[in-house]
Amino acid sequence: MQNNAKKILVAMHLGNGYGSQPGAWRMPGVDPESFTNFDVMVKQAQAAERGKLHFLFFPDGPASERDIETQPPGPNIDVMMTMAAIARETKRIGLVATGSTTFNEPFNLARHFKALDVMSHGRAGWNAVTSSTDDTAAYYGKRIPSSEERYGRAHEMIQLMQALWGSWGKDAWVHNKENSEFTKKGAINAINLQGEYVGASGPLYVPPSAQGQPVIVHGGGSPNAHELAGRFANVVVGATFTIDDARAQRKAFRDAAKRYSRDPDEIKFFAGLMTTIAKDRRTALDRRIQLTESNFPERVAYLQRMLGIPLDINRLNEPLNQAQLTNARPSPYDPRSAHALKIAKEGWSLRDIIAHGVIDYHPVIVGPGVEAADHMQEWFEAGAVDGFWITPDVNADGIDAFVDEVVPILQQRGLFHEDYEGETFRANLGVPDQYGIDPRIMNHKNK
Amino acid sequence: MQNNAKKILVAMHLGNGYGSQPGAWRMPGVDPESFTNFDVMVKQAQAAERGKLHFLFFPDGPASERDIETQPPGPNIDVMMTMAAIARETKRIGLVATGSTTFNEPFNLARHFKALDVMSHGRAGWNAVTSSTDDTAAYYGKRIPSSEERYGRAHEMIQLMQALWGSWGKDAWVHNKENSEFTKKGAINAINLQGEYVGASGPLYVPPSAQGQPVIVHGGGSPNAHELAGRFANVVVGATFTIDDARAQRKAFRDAAKRYSRDPDEIKFFAGLMTTIAKDRRTALDRRIQLTESNFPERVAYLQRMLGIPLDINRLNEPLNQAQLTNARPSPYDPRSAHALKIAKEGWSLRDIIAHGVIDYHPVIVGPGVEAADHMQEWFEAGAVDGFWITPDVNADGIDAFVDEVVPILQQRGLFHEDYEGETFRANLGVPDQYGIDPRIMNHKNK
Numbered sequence: 039m040q041n042n043a044k045k046i047l048v049a050m051h052l053g054n055g056y057g058s059q060p061g062a063w064r065m066p067g068v069d070p071e072s073f074t075n076f077d078v079m080v081k082q083a084q085a086a087e088r089g090k091l092h093f094l095f096f097p098d099g100p101a102s103e104r105d106i107e108t109q110p111p112g113p114n115i116d117v118m119m120t121m122a123a124i125a126r127e128t129k130r131i132g133l134v135a136t137g138s139t140t141f142n143e144p145f146n147l148a149r150h151f152k153a154l155d156v157m158s159h160g161r162a163g164w165n166a167v168t169s170s171t172d173d174t175a176a177y178y179g180k181r182i183p184s185s186e187e188r189y190g191r192a193h194e195m196i197q198l199m200q201a202l203w204g205s206w207g208k209d210a211w212v213h214n215k216e217n218s219e220f221t222k223k224g225a226i227n228a229i230n231l232q233g234e235y236v237g238a239s240g241p242l243y244v245p246p247s248a249q250g251q252p253v254i255v256h257g258g259g260s261p262n263a264h265e266l267a268g269r270f271a272n273v274v275v276g277a278t279f280t281i282d283d284a285r286a287q288r289k290a291f292r293d294a295a296k297r298y299s300r301d302p303d304e305i306k307f308f309a310g311l312m313t314t315i316a317k318d319r320r321t322a323l324d325r326r327i328q329l330t331e332s333n334f335p336e337r338v339a340y341l342q343r344m345l346g347i348p349l350d351i352n353r354l355n356e357p358l359n360q361a362q363l364t365n366a367r368p369s370p371y372d373p374r375s376a377h378a379l380k381i382a383k384e385g386w387s388l389r390d391i392i393a394h395g396v397i398d399y400h401p402v403i404v405g406p407g408v409e410a411a412d413h414m415q416e417w418f419e420a421g422a423v424d425g426f427w428i429t430p431d432v433n434a435d436g437i438d439a440f441v442d443e444v445v446p447i448l449q450q451r452g453l454f455h456e457d458y459e460g461e462t463f464r465a466n467l468g469v470p471d472q473y474g475i476d477p478r479i480m481n482h483k484n485k
Numbered sequence: 486m487q488n489n490a491k492k493i494l495v496a497m498h499l500g501n502g503y504g505s506q507p508g509a510w511r512m513p514g515v516d517p518e519s520f521t522n523f524d525v526m527v528k529q530a531q532a533a534e535r536g537k538l539h540f541l542f543f544p545d546g547p548a549s550e551r552d553i554e555t556q557p558p559g560p561n562i563d564v565m566m567t568m569a570a571i572a573r574e575t576k577r578i579g580l581v582a583t584g585s586t587t588f589n590e591p592f593n594l595a596r597h598f599k600a601l602d603v604m605s606h607g608r609a610g611w612n613a614v615t616s617s618t619d620d621t622a623a624y625y626g627k628r629i630p631s632s633e634e635r636y637g638r639a640h641e642m643i644q645l646m647q648a649l650w651g652s653w654g655k656d657a658w659v660h661n662k663e664n665s666e667f668t669k670k671g672a673i674n675a676i677n678l679q680g681e682y683v684g685a686s687g688p689l690y691v692p693p694s695a696q697g698q699p700v701i702v703h704g705g706g707s708p709n710a711h712e713l714a715g716r717f718a719n720v721v722v723g724a725t726f727t728i729d730d731a732r733a734q735r736k737a738f739r740d741a742a743k744r745y746s747r748d749p750d751e752i753k754f755f756a757g758l759m760t761t762i763a764k765d766r767r768t769a770l771d772r773r774i775q776l777t778e779s780n781f782p783e784r785v786a787y788l789q790r791m792l793g794i795p796l797d798i799n800r801l802n803e804p805l806n807q808a809q810l811t812n813a814r815p816s817p818y819d820p821r822s823a824h825a826l827k828i829a830k831e832g833w834s835l836r837d838i839i840a841h842g843v844i845d846y847h848p849v850i851v852g853p854g855v856e857a858a859d860h861m862q863e864w865f866e867a868g869a870v871d872g873f874w875i876t877p878d879v880n881a882d883g884i885d886a887f888v889d890e891v892v893p894i895l896q897q898r899g900l901f902h903e904d905y906e907g908e909t910f911r912a913n914l915g916v917p918d919q920y921g922i923d924p925r926i927m928n929h930k931n932k
């Protein structure tokens with residue numbers, strides 16, 4: 039046990055309350071109303087907290103990419119309201135919700151997140167993303183702005199929100215009944231910032247939380263994302279399929295942090311990992327087949343393009359033949375292709391190849407907990423990540439499976455903490471408290 | 486007991502968690518951190534629910550009007566996050582939060598309120614106000630738009646939000662595991678509305694709540710407010726000092742509802758009432774003196790103008806003399822002046838006149854519970870109101886005082902329900918469930 043060594047950070051993605059796989063809502067034991075059942079979502083949060091996971095993560099975005107007649111919408115019903123419910127019924131786990139920098143007013147969003155931070159006693163994080171799809175813009179009767187505008191606004195939004203968060207300084211709130219001093223004289227500052235895209239006078243009348251203010255998180259991977267996250271974020275939730283790519287991404291974010299005079303260890307890079315945990319590979323594959331069978335025709339079609347060979351939807355039970363394996367050429371346009379071919383070469387049937395999750399958004403573990411632990415250890419020890427954000431197949435039992443089957447192995451290997459280090463999200467991440475805009479980045483002008 | 490007769494509706498204003506009076510935060514037994522203590526706010530909500538009150542009301546707006554060095558900000562820390570906390574720890578009481586139609590995007594606000602409605606099982610209400618002060622606009626780095634623009638946008642906002650709320654029809658959400666039917670084919674509709682001020686494509690991916698969608702509430706009293714509330718609202722929270730004025734306001738809202746082809750009984754007019762309840766008038770006055778003494782100099786100065794006579798701040802202990810009473814002329818510009826003079830003529834000292842709350846935002850009861858009950862009965866039986874929204878002096882014991890000292894008297898007189906009529910806010914208000922835009926107002930174009 040290497041108890042003083044750096045440990046893996048782990049987040050849990052709760053999403054719409056069902057889980058990531060299209061059939062999750064129909065699984066036995068799953069409340070088909072999980073989408074609107076806050077008891078269910080609170081219970082899932084508590085399960086993740088039982089495993090000492092560092093934070094819950096709610097992405098957010100358009101609900102249009104799914105066939106709503108047979109599947110639930112992808113996003114959570116309302117990430118802020120759900121987090122408020124969860125905040126009151128958990129104690130230590132961090133609470134990261136996504137909020138668009140493109141389609142929110144800084145004052146409104148700053149207030150919601152600071153209130154969440156205060157009500158959770160210092161456990162909030164804001165995933166500050168730029169909205170990038172026309173579907174999202176249409177919710178607002180608008181078009182997606184250019185990349186330049188989106189990121190220009192994002193830089194201003196984060197600065198403004200942090201300034202608003204800092205408008206009551208660390209020691210501003212005295213609330214001394216004896217001498218009638220509610221706040222310290224002169225300690226509450228208007229901010230009066232007006233940028234090119236957004237402005238606010240402040241002050242925001244919310245005192246500091248136990249960690250000062252919410253943690254900035256960013257989901258993205260482009261050069262613009264490096265710049266934004268390097269400047270402001272303590273957490274990056276990434277999407278990456280290989281150790282080499284993850285290492286390069288992590289380095290890009292750390293280098294960007296240095297450019298803004300920050301300590302690169304203050305920015306933690308999280309790779310995604312999807313899980314179907316079961317007692318053995320076969321049981322896990324069967325579970326995934328049950329969850330995704332309706333999507334098989336489109337997945338077979340897609341796999342053909344990934345491998346550059348024709349595949350027969352009527353031969354799902356058969357492994358690829360020697361000719362197919364010989365002719366297969368992993369597509370250079372899809373970073374998952376090499377892994378898909380590796381699985382195919384292991385001799386699995388076409389159905390099982392797909393059930394390995396070779397066409398999912400992140401690397402997928404389909405098997406016993408030790409396979410997840412091995413994957414995490416390998417990436418972590420290769421310097422590719424600081425942590426992982428886990429997306430279970432079915433929340434109802436997939437969170438418990440991770441907590442019961444993966445966490446203990448990581449702990450035994452000295453790779454995961456035995457308990458929360460502190461009371462706040464920042465304490466548990468190992469990043470400093472913050473009050474207002476980080477002075478180190480003040481001298482760096484918006485580009 | 487007239488058990489089938491129409492009864493008084495009652496709401497409780499929780500505000501910043503301390504109470505309406507500037508000294509509330511310093512009273513014995515008050516947690517000086519109530520502003521950020523969600524346990525405190527939940528407890529207050531539960532106290533109001535114990536009294537079977539119809540709804541909780543959170544106004545919202547700029548925090549700049551108070552001296553923050555000695556007094557808490559007026560508004561709640563964050564009305565939506567607070568309501569989310571309260572929703573999970575109450576069962577029947579309605580939850581009305583204020584949201585500006587001027588400074589919110591319809592999709593964001595629609596989603597928060599619908600989520601609140603769903604998580605509370607049909608108890609949400611939206612106080613749809615236009616923001617009217619420069620202080621509020623400055624939070625957004627903006628100027629206050631013209632009245633025409635503000636109300637033009639407000640009409641569009643409410644229509645858009647209701648359309649978004651209705652985008653999943655009443656029976657749209659099937660979630661039938663057997664046949665894989667998540668939503669009914671064709672029952673989810675995009676709305677694709679684009680107005681002059683705001684637009685949204687929809688659909689909003691939130692199913693109907695137990696009452697369909699949130700109740701529209703409006704706080705206002707101008708002709709613009711009559712038009713907006715008459716068209717959309719089921720509840721109006723008003724500000725009025727006399728029965729005659731209240732009756733006229735109520736009629737104006739009811740007449741406006743008729744102009745939009747609605748049943749005027751579907752719009753409920755609430756007058757404000759502030760309370761300092763104690764065992765007798767003297768005890769109540771002393772409590773109010775303790776709560777407000779720091780404001781006495783400015784109040785005396787203001788009372789001079791209300792009565793048109795000089796008053797001496799050094800003679801707080803003495804009643805007005807005969808010459809003062811004879812020369813007093815109630816100001817025609819302040820509707821509270823006549824009542825102030827009436828109290829003065831009863832022979833109270835200058836300090837006690839002010840302690841009667843003659844310069845507060847609403848009529849004030851300073852005395853035993855029966856005085857509040859009498860006031861409410863008189864106004865109600867005069868056809869001036871459908872109900873009252875109560876603002877206690879100190880939340881920590883003022884809510885309990887209302888529930889224990891006023892509610893039972895109203896119940897004995899057959900003027901207040903013995904228990905909630907139904908499970909939803911609409912059921913308890915006696916207004917119909919709603920799904921989307923009310924078809925009766927569809928033919929009335931925006932002006």
Ligand SMILES: Cc1cc2nc3c(=O)[nH]c(=O)nc-3n(C[C@H](O)[C@H](O)[C@H](O)COP(=O)(O)O)c2cc1C
Nearest residue numbers: 097098099136167168170257258260262275276277
């Ligand atoms: C792991 C990850 C998570 C993301 N989460 C969200 C999200 O929840 N909501 C959202 O609108 N965008 C999300 N994004 C999208 C990014 O914010 C960004 O819009 C997208 O990557 C396009 O980036 P670009 O404009 O820099 O090319 C995420 C991106 C990544 C890589």
Ligand SMILES: Cc1cc2nc3c(=O)[nH]c(=O)nc-3n(C[C@H](O)[C@H](O)[C@H](O)COP(=O)(O)O)c2cc1C
Nearest residue numbers: 544545546583614615617704705707709722723724
């Ligand atoms: C009883 C009452 C409650 C109100 N509550 C709020 C509120 O919580 N927040 C707010 O911004 N405005 C509130 N208003 C203000 C109105 O929305 C409106 O802006 C103001 O009355 C000016 O109206 P006018 O533009 O129609 O003249 C309230 C008004 C009244 C009478």
